[in-house]
Amino acid sequence: MRLFILILFSLFSLTSLASCPDYLNITLRKLHSQDSINLCKVTAGKPVLIVNTASHCGFTPQFKALEALHKQYKDKGLVILGFPSNDFNQEANDEAKTAKVCYVNYGVTFTMFSPTPVTGNQANTVFKYLASKSQAPKWNFYKYLVSADGTKVKSFASAIEPNSDTLLQAIDELL
Template identity: 45%
Template sequence: MAPMLRSLLLLALAWPAAAPAQAPAAPAACPAVLQHTFARLQDEKPQPLCQYAGRVLLVVNTASFCGFTHQYQGLEALHARYRDRGLVVLGFPSNDFAQEKGSNKEIAEFCENTFGVRFPMFGKSAVRGADANPLFRQLAAQTGQAPTWNFHKYLIGRDGRVVAHWGSRTAPDNAQLLQAVEKQLAAR
């Protein structure tokens, strides 16, 4: 065997074999209700909701100067308790009820400093009426109920369907709400 051919053969045998080509994992399908992008509250950078596809979501319209503002604490506790199982709380500040007058930066500082909010929050927007953001228009259309006050909660299953909603008086630690969340988390 010629020395050059022998060298090439030895080199080929020593070279690590390429891993077989694997098809990339298919991303979770993004349901219609999540096909929106909103500015994050803290830095106003666009954030697509499709990143939450396949998770259980609790979507809440919030306000900093409302009798229900203390629910931030319960929402953060709920998010922390179940996030490893797939729950994400999404907060949408709104001044629709004249109780959220601050800028996005002021709202972000208030939520973090007062209640330690770490769940995703988005920039202030309308959640009812003709000016409602597209997510809340869809939630209202699917449930027949737009928020009538701050801290209205919509539960979205892993499949992107709205499975329940509760008004402001239902606290994040409400037994029925927790039961519905756990049921959705158990569903695959």
């Protein structure tokens, strides 16, 4: 019976990865860690909120509301992914300092990745796709809500708070 369950789980995992959109079928290193995560494995069949972040920005306090959103919706299936970036010159030069802001100052428990470009030709594949479906981030804490199948993208400006009625309604519609 254990072998049967293991085989079913393996088949499900392979099917999930096979149906994963190309832009999410990447492995990225977690913030200030040696561990890496395949985005397909953490997002398979779930709506995703993707946010480009920065440690030294007027919007940095949004980490607190993003963490509250994570706690409120993680059991309902929402995945939140944070991508620190220095594209707007407000990210710490030291990844350890970025991690301190996220984990110590704001208690972030949702997945944060190592700093990466999110705009222009250097943007990672996730943000290149998001820009093609919507627009590139115009500033830090730009938010993208992606459907469970990874094909529909809705963007929210930096000034839209994570706990705003606008964003909460859009999340509820996806769930």
